[in-house]
Amino acid sequence: MRNSADVVIIGGGISGCSVAYNLAKKGVKNIVVLEKRFICGGSTGACGAGVRMQWGTEMNCLFSKYSIEFFEHANETLEYDGDIEFKQKGYLLIADTDREIEQFKKNIEVQHACGIPSRMVSLDEARSIVPHLNTSILKGAAFCEKDGFLNPFHTTDAYYRAARRLGVEFLHPVTVIGLTTSGGRISGVVTDKGVIHTNCVINAAGGASKQICDMVGISVPVISERHQILVTEPVEPMQEPMVMSFGLNLYVQQSPHGSFIMGRGCDAEPRDGRVTSSHEFLSEMAKTITRTLPPIGKLRVVRQWAGLYNITPDRQPIYEKSADVNGFYMCIGFSGHGFMFGPVTGVVMSEMILGETPTIDASKLSLGRFGRGEMVFEPSVV
Amino acid sequence: MENTIICRCSDVTLLRVRQLIADGYTSMDEIKRITRLGMGSCQGKTCSLLIMRELAAAGFPPATQTPQTTRPPAVGVKLELIAKEAENNEKQR
Structure with a gap:
């Protein structure tokens, strides 16, 4: 296994694959995605496959509208030789x-x-x-x-294959067992197959997102139900x-x-x-x-x-660039809607990592909102 | 090969399976998610051994494979029968 990377993404579901694709499309090299099981082997592959714009908060409405408009052309945009079956x-x-x-x-x-x-x-x-x-x-x-639904396996596969063509390396099965820091900055990822030195880690670990945050001492208010x-x-x-x-x-x-x-x-x-x-x-x-x-x-x-x-107190995701650990990012806590927000996640995170002007404003979804009591509660979740 | 149906529930051909293995989809679970193979009414009882044989021939023997998760029910059951039985059980409690 390689021992260094510019970016390490933890999680091979829709979020990890979408972040990898968006970063690679913007020209980032040496991206590695680590997946514990296999691509789409976690919550994305078990989801209900729906995507709806009928939400109760403005943020969820705008995110899902962006996603739906992306899915309408995803086969062409991602140059997928299969079909994401968006109905x-x-x-x-x-x-x-x-x-x-x-x-x-x-x-x-x-x-x-x-x-x-x-x-x-x-x-x-x-x-x-x-x-x-x-x-x-x-x-x-x-x-x-x-609104509608689409095939989660094929959609993730479309992102995965597009990212792979752009040079992203996917490693699985690889389990992350620790993260190392040096002077307040991420310095590496310890896995069951060896250590990867890197200064940039993205937590897209879905149901295991809290355990990954714990590895750098960041406490997040998420539960996996x-x-x-x-x-x-x-x-x-x-x-x-x-x-x-x-x-x-x-x-x-x-x-x-x-x-x-x-x-x-x-x-x-x-x-x-x-x-x-x-x-x-x-x-x-x-x-x-x-x-x-x-x-x-x-x-x-x-x-x-x-x-x-992976549920947060206000049932909206956490998109965060850590203030405590340099180079540590997270896109977690989707509360059952990570699949339908996949296209947004990739855009938001890649822009955040590269310090670009956001095309989608997700600043209200930082981790700090819970401490400040600035939660935006979503009333409409099954 | 293109006419050999390896999964009768989901109409997956042997050619498709071999193409996916060659393209890096080297486990039952990965092939299943792309093709729906093993998701039909037989739940992989018919096709999984054939897939394991194909994987072994390509250099991925069963010893290196994690078997797919077996899920209930063992055979198909009508939802209304399950609902009726659940209501009967509640009445007896």
């Missing part, structure tokens, strides 16, 4: 309480100010968009036709948009190859890094989907899996 069939957000309808209306005001084409829809219209929706338990819905998903057998196309509900605790999409992919969260989920499966999730998911979209209950579940939400 813009919309997100139908459904609500079963009046309180949530009020939240939707507030969110839509924020979205419209950002130029996002979202709108409230009647239950009749919701049923015309998703005919198998059980509207008898619902109060209303919101819809944005430009297990979130589970399941997938059914493939069937003929019957549902175009992602259907999501914060109150009912559900998101479900029919993937391009015909299977339904669905997930939900639970406060009792373990936070010790495990990504095992539980029967409690299977039961709760089955009950929720059968009640909300009854025909999907007729389908067989073929597999369930899990990934980690």
Whole structure:
């Protein structure tokens, strides 16, 4: 293994691959990405694959709008010989309480100010968009036709291959076991395969981001919580948009190859890094989907899996150039939305590292916001 | 080779698998994520041994491989049956 690099990125998910690509495109040489398992082997590869602009905070609206506009042309931009399978069939957000309808209306005001084409829809219209929706338990819905979902493996692969063509070196399986500093500056990365001397390290480690920060004595307020998903057998196309509900605790999409992919969260989920499966999730998911979209209950579940939400107190990411350790950067705490913000992460971090004028203002997302109490709370997360 | 289907659930050919191995995708997990091989209703029960053989032939023997994670359920089950059973269990509690 090489023993020095100009930049070392820890994590081979969407964030690490996007940062690597953006840095290499700007002319940075000797970039190494270290991945514990394999490319897309962590939370990116376990995610629900959706990308939506229907958020409650301006920052999340703008980030996801940027990402969606990138994904629309990503096959060409990244010169990918495969297909990221971006399907813009919309997100139908459904609500079963009046309180949530009020939240939707507030969110839509924020979205419209950002130029996002979202709108409230009647239950009749919701049923015309998703005919198998059980509207008898619902109060209303919101819809944005430009939202959608795409293949996380292929999207990460597109970034990975583009970065590789630009000279980025990807090393896996390599586990980072320590970081060294000298005079307040990053000096190296200690791995299970040897030491790499470097003055620039980017923490894009997803579920393990806190452990990486601990290695340089930086305390970050993130937890990694297990979130589970399941997938059914493939069937003929019957549902175009992602259907999501914060109150009912559900998101479900029919993937391009015909299977339904669905997930939900639970406060009792373990936070010790495990990504095992539980029967409690299977039961709760089955009950929720059968009640909300009854025909999907007729389908067989073929597999369930899990990934980690790396969650911050305000459920927005941390984009940070460390003030305490020179040369240490982090893009962490995506709170379940790291995949859809991948294009933004690469741009924000590469500009931050090179000291360029930011094209996307992410200054409100520095680590210091938690100490100062300047958090921007995102209300709309499953 | 281009007509030999190695994964019957996801229609993946032997040629595709060999191209990916040659391009540096040298484990079951990496090939699975690009092709959906092993994600179908058989969950890799049919194709994984064939893939392991291909990997071994290319210089990546099973001893160097991490097997893919086996996930529940063991066979496909209708969601509404799971929901009904969960509700029955709750009533008995």
